[in-house]
Amino acid sequence: MPGMISLILKNLFSKPVTRKYPFEKRPPFKTARGHITFARMEDCVFCGMCMRNCPANAIKVDKATRTNTLEPFRCIQCAMCVEVCPKKVIDVLPEYSKPEYEKTTLKFVQEKKEEAKEKKEETKAEKEGGKA
Amino acid sequence: MENDINVTKENLLQEVQKFRDKEARFVIATCVDLGDKLEIIYHFDDNLKLINLRLQFAPDEEIPSIASIYPSAALIEGEIVDFFDAKIAGIGHGTLLAPDSPKAPLRKKKEVK
Amino acid sequence: MAKTVLTFGPQHVVFPEPIQFKLKVEDEFVVGAEPVIGYVHRGIEKAFELNELKKNIFLAERICGICQTPHSNAYVLGVERLMGIEAPPRAKYIRVIMNEMNRLHSHMLWFGLLGDAIGFESYFMQVWNYREKLMDIIEKIAGNRVTYSMNAIGGVRRDISDEQAKEIHNVMDFLEEAFKSIEDVLKDYTLIKRTKGIGVLTESEAKRDGAVGPTARASNVPYDMRMLGYDAYRDLEFKPVVVDSCDSYGRAVVRWKEMLQSINLIREALSKMPVGDIITKSNALPKGETVIRVEPPRGELFYYLKGNGTKNLERVKVRTPTFANIWPTITMLSKGCEFANVPVVVLSIDPCISCTER
Numbered sequence: 001m002p003g004m005i006s007l008i009l010k011n012l013f014s015k016p017v018t019r020k021y022p023f024e025k026r027p028p029f030k031t032a033r034g035h036i037t038f039a040r041m042e043d044c045v046f047c048g049m050c051m052r053n054c055p056a057n058a059i060k061v062d063k064a065t066r067t068n069t070l071e072p073f074r075c076i077q078c079a080m081c082v083e084v085c086p087k088k089v090i091d092v093l094p095e096y097s098k099p100e101y102e103k104t105t106l107k108f109v110q111e112k113k114e115e116a117k118e119k120k121e122e123t124k125a126e127k128e129g130g131k132a
Numbered sequence: 133m134e135n136d137i138n139v140t141k142e143n144l145l146q147e148v149q150k151f152r153d154k155e156a157r158f159v160i161a162t163c164v165d166l167g168d169k170l171e172i173i174y175h176f177d178d179n180l181k182l183i184n185l186r187l188q189f190a191p192d193e194e195i196p197s198i199a200s201i202y203p204s205a206a207l208i209e210g211e212i213v214d215f216f217d218a219k220i221a222g223i224g225h226g227t228l229l230a231p232d233s234p235k236a237p238l239r240k241k242k243e244v245k
Numbered sequence: 246m247a248k249t250v251l252t253f254g255p256q257h258v259v260f261p262e263p264i265q266f267k268l269k270v271e272d273e274f275v276v277g278a279e280p281v282i283g284y285v286h287r288g289i290e291k292a293f294e295l296n297e298l299k300k301n302i303f304l305a306e307r308i309c310g311i312c313q314t315p316h317s318n319a320y321v322l323g324v325e326r327l328m329g330i331e332a333p334p335r336a337k338y339i340r341v342i343m344n345e346m347n348r349l350h351s352h353m354l355w356f357g358l359l360g361d362a363i364g365f366e367s368y369f370m371q372v373w374n375y376r377e378k379l380m381d382i383i384e385k386i387a388g389n390r391v392t393y394s395m396n397a398i399g400g401v402r403r404d405i406s407d408e409q410a411k412e413i414h415n416v417m418d419f420l421e422e423a424f425k426s427i428e429d430v431l432k433d434y435t436l437i438k439r440t441k442g443i444g445v446l447t448e449s450e451a452k453r454d455g456a457v458g459p460t461a462r463a464s465n466v467p468y469d470m471r472m473l474g475y476d477a478y479r480d481l482e483f484k485p486v487v488v489d490s491c492d493s494y495g496r497a498v499v500r501w502k503e504m505l506q507s508i509n510l511i512r513e514a515l516s517k518m519p520v521g522d523i524i525t526k527s528n529a530l531p532k533g534e535t536v537i538r539v540e541p542p543r544g545e546l547f548y549y550l551k552g553n554g555t556k557n558l559e560r561v562k563v564r565t566p567t568f569a570n571i572w573p574t575i576t577m578l579s580k581g582c583e584f585a586n587v588p589v590v591v592l593s594i595d596p597c598i599s600c601t602e603r
Contacts, residue, residue, distance in 0.1 A: 017374055029381075029384055029385050031385055031386075031388055032384055032385075032388055032389070033388035033389055033394075053299065053300075055296070055300040055303045055304070076303065076392075077389070078303055078394055079388070079394075080299075083402075133534055133535065133536065155452055157452065157455050157468075158455050159455070159545075159547060159564070159569075160547055160562075160564040160568075160569075162549050162560075162562045164551065164559075164560050165560075173549075175536070175547075180472065180473060182536060182538075202453075202455070203453075203454070203572065204454050204455050204569070204571075204572035207280075207568070207571065207572070208568075215290075227282070227283070228282065228283045228286055228602065229283065229286070230283065237288065237291055238290065238291060
């Protein structure tokens with residue numbers, strides 16, 4: 001009986017262990033695997049390694065239209081695409097994706113060809129200048 | 133694999149009775165589809181050493197059940213009958229698959245070219 | 246004497262997963278039982294043959310929700326043996342640390358369910374509160390609370406840094422202090438009355454029916470696959486925990502002692518861990534047959550793998566510990582168990598039905 005009284009008093013005067021969720025959120029840990037995004041599309045060469053290594057078939061790579069399609073509701077956040085990409089285009093970020101009413105699809109498009117051609121001519125001129 | 137013994141369906145029950153007398157533990161039975169024959173491997177554990185009995189038979193032959201010696205083998209033999217459509221004495225369909233499931237799903241299908 | 250057949254399950258307040266037992270009842274005592282399984286069968290053994298080698302690691306992890314790491318560990322050990330490669334020493338120690346943390350979280354989950362089954366709700370909430378600290382450190386190391394995805398063919402994918410090792414030591418000290426409250430509950434009059442002498446499985450019955458895990462170790466039968474010495478277990482001091490009371494109370498005591506043993510194994514592994522690589526790369530293709538046995542929290546897990554020199558495996562067979570523990574449950578229930586004690590008996594083997602039916 002005396003043990004119970006001290007327990008009752010301790011529980012009456014201490015804070016609850018649960019958080020009041022929508023008003024107080026815990027910040028995510030830095031190393032968590034939350035969601036996947038194509039962060040640096042300008043470096044992508046459309047080799048297709050991410051599409052071949054995805055266990056859930058959530059990525060589609062289209063070289064003709066220079067578009068990568070990601071279905072976030074099929075993705076299992078395993079981060080295999082991040083490991084196998086040779087140009088390090090894909091990032092895994094720690095925030096979990098929110099629930100939605102419909103299944104969406106995300107499209108990532110590479111920028112226009114004229115800017116890429118200009119860069120190629122600049123580097124060619126530098127190389128010829130260096131050889132001569 | 134090491135520690136393999138080949139048996140036929142006639143001396144299967146004799147060999148299994150030897151393990152029961154030694155108080156070995158029945159681990160599980162694995163069934164593999166070799167194309168024209170089926171093979172069941174019975175695994176036994178005797179003081180952390182694994183010993184395997186291999187039995188090969190044609191898909192429409194009937195083989196005896198070892199549930200009379202080791203009663204816990206009835207569950208795994210029911211699963212082999214469901215997945216591979218093998219014929220084991222005294223074991224019927226319906227342990228794991230519903231009646232409207234595809235028939236013998238783990239058998240390798242012959243490709244039509 | 247008139248006999249009735251009552252069905253127990255598939256939906257029941259005590260089970261987290263569906264399984265049905267048809268019980269033959271005479272007055273108030275159970276005299277026979279028959280299991281009916283197949284409610285959550287997903288066809289995973291067929292899916293293993295259709296996927297490539299590297300993608301199967303993620304499939305093996307999703308067979309069970311509580312013991313994922315031993316499943317992917319066993320698959321990866323089997324493929325490495327068929328390819329003829331071995332993981333570097335630091336990767337083996339990291340695998341041991343993740344396996345032992347998995348065992349801790351699973352046994353704490355079971356103690357909560359035991360409290361819930363006998364009506365001690367506040368104990369259930371306390372134990373799961375202590376478990377949250379462990380889940381936080383696991384999320385910092387592996388990236389996710391439930392599917393760790395740490396194993397890869399030839400090693401592991403992520404490393405444990407020095408700050409993370411210090412945090413693991415802090416969490417182990419906190420848990421050792423918290424487990425003193427579990428020891429007090431095991432000496433409590435109500436829990437002893439509800440579990441001592443219930444669900445008796447003698448030593449010869451455990452050997453005949455093929456019981457594994459804490460169900461067998463509480464009946465004086467010392468089966469533990471960590472004695473085979475896979476990964477880094479051969480370098481650590483390890484002896485299986487054996488108790489000879491043969492009832493549900495003995496199984497609770499075995500799990501509590503294993504939790505203390507896991508804390509010591511994690512501390513020893515962290516102090517002995519060598520420096521070096523964490524993965525061995527190889528392009529070999531698997532060929533031949535092999536059998537791998539590891540020890541998840543519930544018993545002995547058995548994987549049979551057959552490769553034929555291509556990127557797809559020919560046959561994968563998985564036998565989980567609850568599949569082997571179903572027949573001992575039938576033996577325990579048929580001995581005249583009272584009807585109100587059936588949930589406690591079935592829960593004492595720690596059933597995981599999605600593992601059983603794959």
